[in-house]
Amino acid sequence: MVCPDENMLWVQHPALTAGQRRYLCSIANVYSTEHMRRQMKQHYLNVLHTCVQAESHLQKEIWGSSTCFLFSPLFFQHYSLGSASEQGNETIKCKLVMKSVLPLFRCLTSIERSVECCQISLSASSDRVIIQFFCRHGITKTHNLRFQESEALQAVFASHLCPNVVKAPARLLGDMVMHFPASQEEITLSMTPLRVSLRNYYEGGNVTDHMRMMYTEMSLHPDEFDYFQVGMESDITFCLKELRGFLSFAESHCLPVSVHFGAAGKPVCFSMEDMVLEATVVLATLIDSENSGPSQPIGTPVSTTPRCADAAALTVVSHGADSTKPQDTPAVTELIASSQGSPTINPPALIQLLPQTDNPDGLGAPEEACASAITTPASTMICSLLFRALASEQDDDGCAARLPVLACYSDTEEDMEGDYTRSPSL
Amino acid sequence: MPLSTQSQADEEQYVFMASLDNARNLSNILKAITFKDHAIFSATPNGLKVTVEDSKCLQANAFIQADIFQEFTIREDLVGFQVNLTVLLDCLNIFGGSTVPGVSTALRMCYKGYGYPLTLFLEEGGVVTVCKINTQEPEEPIDFEFCSSNVTNKVILQSESLKEPFSELDMTSEVLQITMSPSQPYFRLSTFGNSGNAHYDYSKDSDMVELFKCTKTQTNRYKMSLLKPSTKALALSCKVSVRTDSRGFLSLQYLVRNDDGQICFVEYYCCPDEEVE
Numbered sequence: 001m002v003c004p005d006e007n008m009l010w011v012q013h014p015a016l017t018a019g020q021r022r023y024l025c026s027i028a029n030v031y032s033t034e035h036m037r038r039q040m041k042q043h044y045l046n047v048l049h050t051c052v053q054a055e056s057h058l059q060k061e062i063w064g065s066s067t068c069f070l071f072s073p074l075f076f077q078h079y080s081l082g083s084a085s086e087q088g089n090e091t092i093k094c095k096l097v098m099k100s101v102l103p104l105f106r107c108l109t110s111i112e113r114s115v116e117c118c119q120i121s122l123s124a125s126s127d128r129v130i131i132q133f134f135c136r137h138g139i140t141k142t143h144n145l146r147f148q149e150s151e152a153l154q155a156v157f158a159s160h161l162c163p164n165v166v167k168a169p170a171r172l173l174g175d176m177v178m179h180f181p182a183s184q185e186e187i188t189l190s191m192t193p194l195r196v197s198l199r200n201y202y203e204g205g206n207v208t209d210h211m212r213m214m215y216t217e218m219s220l221h222p223d224e225f226d227y228f229q230v231g232m233e234s235d236i237t238f239c240l241k242e243l244r245g246f247l248s249f250a251e252s253h254c255l256p257v258s259v260h261f262g263a264a265g266k267p268v269c270f271s272m273e274d275m276v277l278e279a280t281v282v283l284a285t286l287i288d289s290e291n292s293g294p295s296q297p298i299g300t301p302v303s304t305t306p307r308c309a310d311a312a313a314l315t316v317v318s319h320g321a322d323s324t325k326p327q328d329t330p331a332v333t334e335l336i337a338s339s340q341g342s343p344t345i346n347p348p349a350l351i352q353l354l355p356q357t358d359n360p361d362g363l364g365a366p367e368e369a370c371a372s373a374i375t376t377p378a379s380t381m382i383c384s385l386l387f388r389a390l391a392s393e394q395d396d397d398g399c400a401a402r403l404p405v406l407a408c409y410s411d412t413e414e415d416m417e418g419d420y421t422r423s424p425s426l
Numbered sequence: 427m428p429l430s431t432q433s434q435a436d437e438e439q440y441v442f443m444a445s446l447d448n449a450r451n452l453s454n455i456l457k458a459i460t461f462k463d464h465a466i467f468s469a470t471p472n473g474l475k476v477t478v479e480d481s482k483c484l485q486a487n488a489f490i491q492a493d494i495f496q497e498f499t500i501r502e503d504l505v506g507f508q509v510n511l512t513v514l515l516d517c518l519n520i521f522g523g524s525t526v527p528g529v530s531t532a533l534r535m536c537y538k539g540y541g542y543p544l545t546l547f548l549e550e551g552g553v554v555t556v557c558k559i560n561t562q563e564p565e566e567p568i569d570f571e572f573c574s575s576n577v578t579n580k581v582i583l584q585s586e587s588l589k590e591p592f593s594e595l596d597m598t599s600e601v602l603q604i605t606m607s608p609s610q611p612y613f614r615l616s617t618f619g620n621s622g623n624a625h626y627d628y629s630k631d632s633d634m635v636e637l638f639k640c641t642k643t644q645t646n647r648y649k650m651s652l653l654k655p656s657t658k659a660l661a662l663s664c665k666v667s668v669r670t671d672s673r674g675f676l677s678l679q680y681l682v683r684n685d686d687g688q689i690c691f692v693e694y695y696c697c698p699d700e701e702v703e
Contacts, residue, residue, distance in 0.1 A: 100621025103594065110590060128622060137587060138632030145622035 065242045065283045075276035077117075092122055094147035096129060104131060104143055114139075122147075157269050157282050162260035163231020164191050170250030170257050170272070172224065177240060177247060179216055186286070188237040189261070189268070193230050195219045201237045201286075226256060234263050237286040246270060246281045264288040442469045442505040442537040445497040449533035449548065451684040452490060453518040456511065458662050458682070458692050459486040461655035465511040466564045467544075469537075470504055477567045478511065483697040484652040485568055486659070494688050497534075505537065507561040509544055517557040521550040537561070570695045576671040579606040579640040581613050585663045585680070587634035591615060591626040592657045595650070599623075601699055602650050606670060607643035613668075617650070636665065646674040647699040659692045674698035 016024070029035045073079035081092070105111065117134040126144075133141040176198055180187060186201040199217035222228040250257050250272045261268035265287040271280040446452055459465070459478045466477040473491040492498040521531050534547040543558040595602065599617035606613055613628040613635070630638040656678055660666060663680035670676055678694040 097621055100619075107590075107594075114590075137634040138629035139587060139634070140625075140627040140629075141591070142625040142627065143622065144624070 064239060065281060067242070067246065067279070067281045069277065069279045071277045072275075092124070093150050094122070094129065095150040096145055096147050100145050101131075104133075157260075157267060157280075159260040159269055159271070162262050162269070163229075164234060164261050165227065165229040165258065166191075166196060166225045167227035167256055167258045168225045170247055170253075170255055172220075173257055173259075174247050174251050176218060176220070177244065179218055180240060184240055186237050187240045188235050189259075190233075190235045191230055191261075192233045193222075195221060196225070196228075227258075232263065234261065235288070236261050236264050236266075236268055238268055238283040242283060243270060243281060246279065249279070261285070439538050440499070440536045441501045441539045443497065443499045443535065444469075444474065444495045445532070445534040446494075447496055447532055448530040448685055449518045450530065451494060451686065451688070452533065453515055454662065454684060455488045455490060455682060455690050455692065456515055456518075458659035458680070459488050459655075460511050460515060460658075461486070463510050463512050464508055464562070465514075466506065466508050466567055468504060468506045468564075468567075469500055471500055473498070476511075479565075479568060480652060480655075482568060483649070485570065485695045486655070487567075487691075487693050489691045489693075491690070494684070494690065505539075506564040507537065507540075507544065508564045509559050509561055513559055514544075514546075517546050517548065517555075517559065520548055520555050520557070521553075570675055570697075572669075572671055572675055572677050572695055576673075577669045577677075578642055578672050579644055580637065580667065580669045581606060581628075581635060581640070582637035582665060582667045583613075583628065584634045584636065585660055585666050587628065587632070588666060589660055592660055595654070596621075596624055597650065597654075599650055601647040602653050603645060603647045604668070604670070604676065605643070605645045606640050606668070608640045609643070612638070612640070637667075644670055644674065646670060646676065648676055648696050649699055652696055653694075656694045659694065663692070 012021075111133075114135045114137075115133045116136060119130075119132045119134070121130045121132075122128075123130060127147060128144045129147050131143045131145065135141065177187070180198075180200055184200050186203070188199050188201045190197045190199070197217055197219035200213075200215060202213050222230075247257070247270075253272075253274065255272040255274055257270055257272050259268065259270055264285055266285060267282050268285055269280055269282045271278065273279070456465075456476060459476065462478050462480055464478070466479075468475045468477065471492065473489060473494070476488045476490075478486045518531070518533065529551065531548055531550045536545045536547070538545075541561075543560050546555075546557040546559070548555045548557065595615075596617040596619035598619035598621070601618065603616040603618070604614070605611060605616065611625070611627045612630040615626040617624050628635060630640075659678075659680045659682070662682045664683060665681040667679040668676070669679075675698065676694075676696040678696075680692040680694075682690045682692055684690060
């Protein structure tokens with residue numbers, strides 16, 4: 001039997017029975033600060049465990065691609081902002097779950113056959129987006145979908161800084177990707193002054209796995225493209241699946257698609273536009289594993305582990321309505337790991353995943369303070385999670401230069417007030 | 427055809443016997459009500475009625491009139507038995523359900539009476555198969571006491587207009603709400619799912635609405651899981667009548683044309699969900 005306090009030798013009195021000793025020890029435990037500390041530590045560990053589980057489900061701030069379709073008012077038969085503009089809010093931002101919107105537009109043939117008019121309206125008072133289909137034969141379908149307020153997020157991409165640009169009819173690009181199986185996750189686009197080629201990409205695996213794969217490569221001469229600019233030879237690998245939908249949309253509208261890219265590790269942008277709409281898809285590309293590290297925004301304490309091929313990222317900034325041009329290279333805002341085929345995420349990179357969406361400037365310089373606290377991956381993860389929870393309650397200091405304390409070594413309240421600089425007592 | 431070579435003596439044993447030149451005229455209709463394994467067969471001189479029930483809240487009936495059959499003999503006023511419907515359908519399709527025109531499976535269905543199996547003679551292209559399916563004690567079908575005099579609202583629609591909404595109903599909604607009213611929105615189907623709600627409105631002037639007789643505004647909810655199987659019947663039908671009575675019980679009647687253009691009926695009765703306005 002372990003006595004909680006070495007001063008409790010009186011429990012060893014010979015006149016006490018074993019049962020009495022046990023009883024007295026259990027009572028003493030309740031009043032033991034040592035025991036209390038242990039219990040609190042266990043409690044916090046449980047809470048953290050739950051938080052980590054929850055965070056891994058959310059993963060809201062980790063993206064490998066960003067797609068944006070911009071419809072000008074001319075695209076629509078009628079477009080008005082109604083009462084929202086009277087209130088002075090010119091932009092309404094909300095987000096809907098894709099799963100609830102896609103089924104409404106799934107069957108194009110039946111929509112073409114029976115729908116005469118589609119009306120989309122927003123009712124701020126009831127937080128619903130109302131999509132109405134006015135169909136033939138006097139039938140009306142009304143869908144009221146819940147939305148969430150959201151900051152508009154858009155990938156920051158300086159396409160004018162890209163050394164490599166090609167432009168081609170969507171049909172050409174569609175014909176190129178057609179040769180790859182629908183299950184192909186990633187492909188590599190290579191560019192030299194003499195040709196542009198596409199080949200499939202398989203990550204990892206051993207020699208026998210590689211021998212079982214079918215490799216496909218196709219090349220095009222620069223003349224096939226409407227516009228061809230090669231600033232540097234490069235091979236970029238990105239997710240094909242996320243591009244297919246975009247290409248089929250472009251094909252159905254007979255629009256040319258422009259591709260802007262640079263070195264491996266930097267994002268690639270596919271874009272199309274016409275009079276009434278523009279669309280862009282920005283995809284993260286894999287970092288070339290032979291290089292020492294990603295050529296990402298300065299200040300990032302990226303470790304050069306052999307698996308750094310995983311941690312390609314997009315720089316994303318939340319912006320207001322009038323922000324149309326890309327901002328100056330931010331120190332670090334949000335780094336998002338590639339969503340495709342990335343087995344692990346570098347622990348230090350996790351620190352950077354703190355969303356800055358509630359920060360009005362959109363930018364912060366958290367990296368110095370956070371980097372200094374990094375010890376082991378586990379503690380890093382824990383620190384960053386706790387930090388986020390607290391930051392939302394404090395005034396927006398950005399990332400405060402001090403770390404939160406989980407539990408103090410204190411029996412009295414006065415001691416707990418001032419001292420925040422101790423490392424977490426886990 | 428081989429089936430007709432059965433001796434006269436055999437035929438006298440059967441208390442119920444029916445034959446069809448095209449078994450699909452029966453199997454197609456039965457598919458519209460196959461949401462449970464067991465079905466109650468009730469044969470009367472008027473024809474054959476097949477009943478399937480679920481949770482004591484839903485009942486589906488398929489009616490095949492006597493004149494649909496090439497032969498229909500019944501020696502009692504009512505012959506009833508219960509069989510496994512899935513097994514019966516498998517037997518009816520035992521030749522694989524070929525769609526070659528002119529080739530069809532001929533059927534003779536025979537029943538000797540209580541305790542005897544249901545015997546099926548199926549023939550296609552000179553090959554005869556005999557199936558004997560065990561019968562069970564027929565359960566008493568529920569009487570929903572739905573009578574025409576109690577009907578408050580009735581709408582007859584062309585099935586075409588309902589097929590799409592029914593197939594795209596939000597399955598995350600536990601209930602399907604049906605509103606019928608002499609004023610707006612006239613006839614409305616509503617679902618309440620995870621992402622929000624949806625309404626399908628049919629104007630009474632719509633050319634898809636053949637009959638519109640609503641006396642008062644009624645809104646009733648029915649369990650989606652109970653009504654979803656009726657989509658099969660809807661898909662087969664060309665017209666559907668939707669009726670509700672003063673208690674909120676729902677009657678859906680489907681007019682189905684079989685391969686030979688003859689008319690059969692399928693009907694569904696459903697209890698409203700407990701929270702009724």
